[in-house]
Amino acid sequence: MSALRAFVTDLLESEGAAVELVEPDCLDVLAPELLRRAFGWQEDLTRLGFSAASAHSAVRVGLEGDWLARFGALIGERGRWAARQLPTPNAAIPNQPEHLIERALDLPNAVWRLVDSRQTWTCCLLLAFRTTASSDEKRDGLIWLGFNLGTGAVLNGPLLERLGRILAEQSVWHPSDLEADTTARATALSAEQIAARIPPLLNHLVRDDLEPFLRSMHRRLERDRGRVHTYHNDLRQTALAKLAKLETATTDKAAADRKREALRVAAIEREYAAKSDDLEHKYALKICVEWAQGLILHAPVQRYDIMIKRRKGERLIALDWHASVRMLEAPLDEAGTGLEQSRYVCDENLHVTSTAGRVCPSCGKARCRACHPKTCARCAKV
Numbered sequence: 001m002s003a004l005r006a007f008v009t010d011l012l013e014s015e016g017a018a019v020e021l022v023e024p025d026c027l028d029v030l031a032p033e034l035l036r037r038a039f040g041w042q043e044d045l046t047r048l049g050f051s052a053a054s055a056h057s058a059v060r061v062g063l064e065g066d067w068l069a070r071f072g073a074l075i076g077e078r079g080r081w082a083a084r085q086l087p088t089p090n091a092a093i094p095n096q097p098e099h100l101i102e103r104a105l106d107l108p109n110a111v112w113r114l115v116d117s118r119q120t121w122t123c124c125l126l127l128a129f130r131t132t133a134s135s136d137e138k139r140d141g142l143i144w145l146g147f148n149l150g151t152g153a154v155l156n157g158p159l160l161e162r163l164g165r166i167l168a169e170q171s172v173w174h175p176s177d178l179e180a181d182t183t184a185r186a187t188a189l190s191a192e193q194i195a196a197r198i199p200p201l202l203n204h205l206v207r208d209d210l211e212p213f214l215r216s217m218h219r220r221l222e223r224d225r226g227r228v229h230t231y232h233n234d235l236r237q238t239a240l241a242k243l244a245k246l247e248t249a250t251t252d253k254a255a256a257d258r259k260r261e262a263l264r265v266a267a268i269e270r271e272y273a274a275k276s277d278d279l280e281h282k283y284a285l286k287i288c289v290e291w292a293q294g295l296i297l298h299a300p301v302q303r304y305d306i307m308i309k310r311r312k313g314e315r316l317i318a319l320d321w322h323a324s325v326r327m328l329e330a331p332l333d334e335a336g337t338g339l340e341q342s343r344y345v346c347d348e349n350l351h352v353t354s355t356a357g358r359v360c361p362s363c364g365k366a367r368c369r370a371c372h373p374k375t376c377a378r379c380a381k382v
């Protein structure tokens with residue numbers, strides 16, 4: 001609970017309160033009027049307790065109940081956006097960049113050549129999305145995705161994780177300075193391009209993130225379905241067997257028994273349908289994804305300008321080696337999620353795109369989804 005206590009201390013102090021740690025898990029809060037009103041505290045001085053062992057007089061604060069919602073209401077929209085700068089590390093830059101690039105840049109239908117390399121700053125846009133998946137159980141998650149606005153690359157996987165770790169480790173918040181801000185201003189992605197890329201990328205990351213949750217949910221659903229089916233099937237088979245025995249009997253009692261068993265079979269079938277409906281409701285899946293936070297991050301990079309050659313066309317692209325995490329980013333992908341390894345270069349405009357969706361499912365011909373995002377140029381189908 002010490003993380004929550006530290007968070008509450010920071011939050012209340014930033015709202016003008018004086019906060020003092022009085023017992024291992026209690027805070028004395030001298031709160032200004034606005035804050036007292038927001039939390040419904042009567043006295044100037046309030047004691048907050050963070051464990052079950054806290055004094056009876058303390059207001060108990062925990063992750064349960066509505067405390068998180070109340071803190072959220074106090075923060076409001078503040079903190080949704082932030083800008084930060086990573087310090088310049090003293091580490092040496094790669095001495096054989098070609099080897100590094102060779103591993104990251106796989107161009108099956110084009111060749112490349114390194115034409116320039118320089119130290120500079122880039123501007124990264126990191127976005128956090130909160131996910132809530134609920135069916136018979138509930139799962140909350142936080143998904144980060146990022147773009148290098150200087151090169152157009154998607155930041156994901158280990159590179160993004162390491163960036164996040166470095167940011168979390170640095171207790172001193174470095175605001176962006178003028179040099180980094182000016183140097184990193186050149187952007188390879190427009191706001192429209194970013195907006196268009198987020199949904200497919202997010203979709204992919206959410207699916208990946210929820211995969212274990214969905215797998216275990218399906219397992220539970222199949223188990224429950226099996227139980228319901230076995231139970232009702234046994235009852236139905238027993239009733240049907242009784243009916244079969246009564247088939248040839250002609251007495252009045254046999255006729256009444258037949259009617260009763262037939263009604264029983266109908267009732268079992270109705271109950272089975274109702275139980276199956278119940279299961280469908282119980283396991284109905286609802287996934288909610290909402291944007292939580294955005295961070296503009298100025299990061300020191302070694303920028304490689306790479307000339308890409310496809311037939312008679314040439315085009316310059318940039319690829320950044322992120323000095324703080326000592327990793328080369330994946331090359332840009334102008335029509336996909338950027339999560340695959342290979343990139344194809346198109347003949348018309350030398351777009352760089354990944355393999356997903358490159359072959360038209362209708363005519364089987366290769367197409368560039370950056371040139372023709374909606375329909376195939378050859379067969380005009382979606």
Ligand SMILES: [Zn+2]
Nearest residue numbers: 360363376379
């Ligand atoms: Zn086609």
Ligand SMILES: [Zn+2]
Nearest residue numbers: 346351368371
């Ligand atoms: Zn193209």
